[in-house]
Amino acid sequence: NAGVMQNPRHLVRRRGQEARLRCSPMKGHSHVYWYRQLPEEGLKFMVYLQKENIIDESGMPKERFSAEFPKEGPSILRIQQVVRGDSAAYFCASSLSGTSGGISTDTQYFGPGTRLTVL
Amino acid sequence: AQKITQTQPGMFVQEKEAVTLDCTYDTSDQSYGLFWYKQPSSGEMIFLIYQGSYDEQNATEGRYSLNFQKARKSANLVISASQLGDSAMYFCAMSYSSASKIIFGSGTRLSIRP
Numbered sequence: 001n002a003g004v005m006q007n008p009r010h011l012v013r014r015r016g017q018e019a020r021l022r023c024s025p026m027k028g029h030s031h032v033y034w035y036r037q038l039p040e041e042g043l044k045f046m047v048y049l050q051k052e053n054i055i056d057e058s059g060m061p062k063e064r065f066s067a068e069f070p071k072e073g074p075s076i077l078r079i080q081q082v083v084r085g086d087s088a089a090y091f092c093a094s095s096l097s098g099t100s101g102g103i104s105t106d107t108q109y110f111g112p113g114t115r116l117t118v119l
Numbered sequence: 120a121q122k123i124t125q126t127q128p129g130m131f132v133q134e135k136e137a138v139t140l141d142c143t144y145d146t147s148d149q150s151y152g153l154f155w156y157k158q159p160s161s162g163e164m165i166f167l168i169y170q171g172s173y174d175e176q177n178a179t180e181g182r183y184s185l186n187f188q189k190a191r192k193s194a195n196l197v198i199s200a201s202q203l204g205d206s207a208m209y210f211c212a213m214s215y216s217s218a219s220k221i222i223f224g225s226g227t228r229l230s231i232r233p
Contacts, residue, residue, distance in 0.1 A: 033220065042210055042223035043164070056219055091164060093221075106152050106214050108221055110164035 002027065004094050004111035005074075012117045013082050021077040021114045025094030032075045033108055034067060037089040049075060082118045089113045121146045123213050125224035132201050133232050139186070140196040140227050142211030148172075150216040153194040155185065158208040158226070167209075170194060206231045 005024040013019050025032050030051055035043040048056040049069040060067065064082075069075040079086055093108035122145040132138045144153065155167040170178045170185045178185040186195040198205055211224040 031219075035221075042225050043212075043221075045220035045222065048219045059220070089162060093164075107154065107166060107169050108214075109166055110156070112163045115162070 004092055004109055006090075006092050006111035006114050008114060009112060010115050010117070012119060014119050015083055016081050019079040019082050019086070019116055019118075021079075021090050021092075021116070023075040023077070023092030023094075023111055025075070025092075026109055029094035029096055029109075031095045031097070032069050033093045033095070034075075034077050035091045035093065037091060037113075039088075043091060046077075079116075082116075084118050087116055087118045089115050121148075121213065121215055121218075121222055123211050123222055123224035125211055125227050127227045128225075129228040129230070131230050131232055134203060135200055137197060137199045138201050138205075138229065140198075140209050140211075140229065142194045142196065142224060144192050144194060144211075144213050146192075146213065146215050148215040148217055152214045153185065153187070154212040154214070154221065155183070155194075155196045156210045156212060156223075157205075158210065160207070164210075168196070201231050203231050203233060205229060 004026055007022050032049045034046040036046055037043045045059040047060050047067045052071055064080045066078045091113045092111045095108045124143045151172045153170045157165045157167050168178050168180045168183045168185050170187045177187050182199045184197045208226045208228050210226045212221045214221050
Protein backbone atom coordinates (compact mmCIF):
# COMPACT_ATOMS: atom_id res chain seq x y z
CA ASN A 1 0.00 0.00 0.00
CA ALA A 2 1.78 3.09 -1.23
CA GLY A 3 2.07 5.98 1.16
CA VAL A 4 1.44 9.62 0.44
CA MET A 5 3.32 10.69 -2.65
CA GLN A 6 4.57 14.16 -3.39
CA ASN A 7 6.38 15.52 -6.38
CA PRO A 8 8.67 17.03 -7.12
CA ARG A 9 10.86 16.40 -4.10
CA HIS A 10 12.91 19.49 -4.83
CA LEU A 11 11.83 22.52 -6.80
CA VAL A 12 13.87 25.60 -7.66
CA ARG A 13 12.16 28.72 -8.95
CA ARG A 14 13.22 32.28 -9.64
CA ARG A 15 11.35 35.17 -8.10
CA GLY A 16 8.13 35.85 -9.98
CA GLN A 17 7.72 32.33 -11.36
CA GLU A 18 4.98 29.89 -10.46
CA ALA A 19 5.42 26.79 -8.32
CA ARG A 20 3.12 23.76 -8.56
CA LEU A 21 3.35 21.08 -5.91
CA ARG A 22 1.51 17.79 -6.29
CA CYS A 23 0.22 15.34 -3.71
CA SER A 24 -1.38 11.93 -4.13
CA PRO A 25 -2.98 10.69 -0.89
CA MET A 26 -2.77 7.18 0.47
CA LYS A 27 -5.11 4.71 -1.16
CA GLY A 28 -8.57 5.02 0.33
CA HIS A 29 -7.90 8.45 1.87
CA SER A 30 -10.05 11.31 0.65
CA HIS A 31 -8.87 14.00 3.07
CA VAL A 32 -5.79 16.02 2.17
CA TYR A 33 -3.93 18.63 4.18
CA TRP A 34 -1.06 20.95 3.24
CA TYR A 35 1.51 22.23 5.73
CA ARG A 36 4.53 24.49 5.43
CA GLN A 37 7.75 24.10 7.41
CA LEU A 38 10.31 26.86 7.64
CA PRO A 39 13.87 25.86 8.65
CA GLU A 40 14.18 24.76 12.27
CA GLU A 41 10.45 25.20 12.89
CA GLY A 42 7.43 22.96 13.29
CA LEU A 43 4.84 22.50 10.59
CA LYS A 44 2.17 25.15 10.10
CA PHE A 45 -1.23 24.22 8.71
CA MET A 46 -2.20 25.80 5.41
CA VAL A 47 -5.31 24.15 3.96
CA TYR A 48 -7.58 21.11 4.27
CA LEU A 49 -9.38 19.69 1.26
CA GLN A 50 -11.69 16.88 0.34
CA LYS A 51 -12.43 15.88 -3.23
CA GLU A 52 -13.48 19.05 -5.10
CA ASN A 53 -13.96 21.01 -1.87
CA ILE A 54 -11.84 23.29 0.28
CA ILE A 55 -12.91 22.67 3.87
CA ASP A 56 -10.54 24.91 5.81
CA GLU A 57 -8.10 27.40 4.30
CA SER A 58 -7.48 29.41 7.43
CA GLY A 59 -3.71 28.95 7.16
CA MET A 60 -3.36 29.99 3.52
CA PRO A 61 -1.90 33.39 2.69
CA LYS A 62 -4.61 35.53 1.12
CA GLU A 63 -2.69 36.21 -2.06
CA ARG A 64 -0.68 34.11 -4.52
CA PHE A 65 -1.50 30.75 -2.88
CA SER A 66 -4.24 28.39 -4.00
CA ALA A 67 -5.04 24.71 -3.61
CA GLU A 68 -7.29 22.22 -5.29
CA PHE A 69 -8.16 18.56 -5.04
CA PRO A 70 -10.00 17.59 -8.22
CA LYS A 71 -12.26 14.61 -8.64
CA GLU A 72 -9.54 12.88 -10.62
CA GLY A 73 -5.84 13.30 -10.03
CA PRO A 74 -3.62 14.65 -7.28
CA SER A 75 -4.09 17.63 -5.03
CA ILE A 76 -2.20 20.69 -6.25
CA LEU A 77 -0.75 23.53 -4.19
CA ARG A 78 -0.03 26.47 -6.44
CA ILE A 79 2.10 29.47 -5.58
CA GLN A 80 2.08 32.31 -8.06
CA GLN A 81 4.81 34.94 -8.38
CA VAL A 82 7.03 33.28 -5.81
CA VAL A 83 9.19 35.36 -3.48
CA ARG A 84 12.24 34.35 -1.44
CA GLY A 85 10.10 34.07 1.69
CA ASP A 86 8.19 31.19 0.08
CA SER A 87 11.31 29.00 0.34
CA ALA A 88 10.32 26.18 2.67
CA ALA A 89 9.41 22.52 2.83
CA TYR A 90 5.79 21.88 1.89
CA PHE A 91 4.24 18.73 3.26
CA CYS A 92 1.06 17.04 2.24
CA ALA A 93 -0.79 14.66 4.55
CA SER A 94 -3.82 12.47 4.11
CA SER A 95 -6.23 10.80 6.48
CA LEU A 96 -9.03 8.27 6.32
CA SER A 97 -11.40 10.41 8.35
CA GLY A 98 -11.56 14.16 8.53
CA THR A 99 -13.27 14.24 11.88
CA SER A 100 -10.94 15.68 14.45
CA GLY A 101 -10.28 14.72 18.00
CA GLY A 102 -10.14 11.42 19.76
CA ILE A 103 -10.50 9.15 16.77
CA SER A 104 -7.64 7.04 15.49
CA THR A 105 -8.76 7.39 11.89
CA ASP A 106 -7.88 11.07 12.21
CA THR A 107 -4.23 10.15 11.97
CA GLN A 108 -2.59 12.14 9.23
CA TYR A 109 0.13 10.39 7.27
CA PHE A 110 2.66 12.63 5.65
CA GLY A 111 4.37 12.57 2.30
CA PRO A 112 8.12 13.13 1.93
CA GLY A 113 7.65 16.84 1.29
CA THR A 114 8.64 19.20 -1.50
CA ARG A 115 11.54 21.51 -0.79
CA LEU A 116 10.99 24.77 -2.60
CA THR A 117 13.91 27.10 -3.11
CA VAL A 118 13.29 30.54 -4.55
CA LEU A 119 16.36 32.21 -6.01
CA ALA B 120 -6.58 28.85 22.32
CA GLN B 121 -5.05 25.55 21.27
CA LYS B 122 -1.34 25.19 21.88
CA ILE B 123 1.42 22.57 21.95
CA THR B 124 4.59 23.23 23.94
CA GLN B 125 7.86 21.35 23.71
CA THR B 126 10.34 22.85 26.14
CA GLN B 127 13.42 20.83 25.17
CA PRO B 128 15.04 22.23 22.04
CA GLY B 129 17.75 19.55 22.13
CA MET B 130 18.73 16.44 24.03
CA PHE B 131 21.75 14.15 24.09
CA VAL B 132 21.29 10.57 25.27
CA GLN B 133 23.61 7.59 25.48
CA GLU B 134 22.77 4.65 23.22
CA LYS B 135 20.57 2.00 24.89
CA GLU B 136 19.28 4.41 27.51
CA ALA B 137 15.61 5.32 27.75
CA VAL B 138 14.64 8.88 26.89
CA THR B 139 11.58 11.00 27.63
CA LEU B 140 10.59 13.87 25.36
CA ASP B 141 8.27 16.38 26.99
CA CYS B 142 5.07 17.73 25.54
CA THR B 143 2.30 19.77 27.14
CA TYR B 144 -0.85 20.90 25.43
CA ASP B 145 -3.66 23.34 25.96
CA THR B 146 -7.16 22.97 24.63
CA SER B 147 -10.69 23.61 25.83
CA ASP B 148 -12.04 20.78 23.65
CA GLN B 149 -13.07 17.57 25.40
CA SER B 150 -12.29 15.46 22.35
CA TYR B 151 -8.78 15.64 20.91
CA GLY B 152 -5.96 13.47 19.65
CA LEU B 153 -2.25 13.62 20.41
CA PHE B 154 0.46 12.51 18.02
CA TRP B 155 4.20 12.17 17.86
CA TYR B 156 6.11 12.40 14.60
CA LYS B 157 9.78 11.80 13.88
CA GLN B 158 11.65 13.84 11.30
CA PRO B 159 15.11 12.45 10.45
CA SER B 160 17.71 14.49 8.62
CA SER B 161 16.32 13.25 5.31
CA GLY B 162 13.27 15.42 6.03
CA GLU B 163 10.27 13.13 5.88
CA MET B 164 7.66 13.12 8.67
CA ILE B 165 7.17 9.67 10.17
CA PHE B 166 4.10 8.96 12.31
CA LEU B 167 5.09 7.23 15.56
CA ILE B 168 2.18 7.04 17.96
CA TYR B 169 -1.35 8.29 18.64
CA GLN B 170 -3.34 8.86 21.85
CA GLY B 171 -7.03 9.78 21.93
CA SER B 172 -8.31 11.96 24.74
CA TYR B 173 -10.80 9.30 25.79
CA ASP B 174 -8.29 6.44 25.72
CA GLU B 175 -7.77 5.17 29.23
CA GLN B 176 -4.63 3.21 28.48
CA ASN B 177 -1.37 4.83 27.47
CA ALA B 178 -0.57 4.14 23.82
CA THR B 179 2.38 1.92 22.99
CA GLU B 180 4.03 1.07 19.65
CA GLY B 181 7.10 -1.11 19.94
CA ARG B 182 9.81 0.91 21.70
CA TYR B 183 7.59 4.00 21.79
CA SER B 184 5.09 4.73 24.52
CA LEU B 185 3.08 7.84 25.27
CA ASN B 186 2.84 8.86 28.91
CA PHE B 187 -0.58 10.52 28.86
CA GLN B 188 -1.47 12.54 31.96
CA LYS B 189 -4.76 14.20 31.16
CA ALA B 190 -5.08 16.26 34.35
CA ARG B 191 -1.62 17.73 33.78
CA LYS B 192 -2.25 18.08 30.03
CA SER B 193 0.97 16.31 29.20
CA ALA B 194 1.74 13.72 26.55
CA ASN B 195 5.39 12.78 26.88
CA LEU B 196 7.01 10.36 24.47
CA VAL B 197 9.15 7.63 25.98
CA ILE B 198 11.65 5.77 23.81
CA SER B 199 13.06 2.68 25.45
CA ALA B 200 16.51 1.30 24.64
CA SER B 201 17.49 4.16 22.33
CA GLN B 202 19.33 3.41 19.10
CA LEU B 203 21.60 5.52 16.91
CA GLY B 204 18.84 5.61 14.31
CA ASP B 205 16.60 7.44 16.77
CA SER B 206 18.61 10.63 16.24
CA ALA B 207 16.11 13.03 14.68
CA MET B 208 13.72 15.89 15.35
CA TYR B 209 10.60 14.85 17.23
CA PHE B 210 7.36 16.78 17.01
CA CYS B 211 4.39 16.55 19.31
CA ALA B 212 1.09 17.45 17.66
CA MET B 213 -2.60 17.72 18.47
CA SER B 214 -5.88 17.55 16.61
CA TYR B 215 -9.05 18.87 18.26
CA SER B 216 -12.72 18.56 17.61
CA SER B 217 -13.36 22.15 16.54
CA ALA B 218 -10.93 21.91 13.63
CA SER B 219 -9.54 19.36 11.24
CA LYS B 220 -5.97 20.57 11.22
CA ILE B 221 -3.10 19.39 13.39
CA ILE B 222 -1.05 21.91 15.35
CA PHE B 223 2.60 21.15 16.00
CA GLY B 224 5.05 21.96 18.72
CA SER B 225 8.42 23.49 17.93
CA GLY B 226 10.19 20.14 18.15
CA THR B 227 12.99 18.49 20.12
CA ARG B 228 16.23 17.51 18.43
CA LEU B 229 17.34 14.17 19.88
CA SER B 230 20.92 13.03 19.43
CA ILE B 231 21.97 9.53 20.44
CA ARG B 232 25.61 9.09 21.45
CA PRO B 233 27.31 5.73 20.71
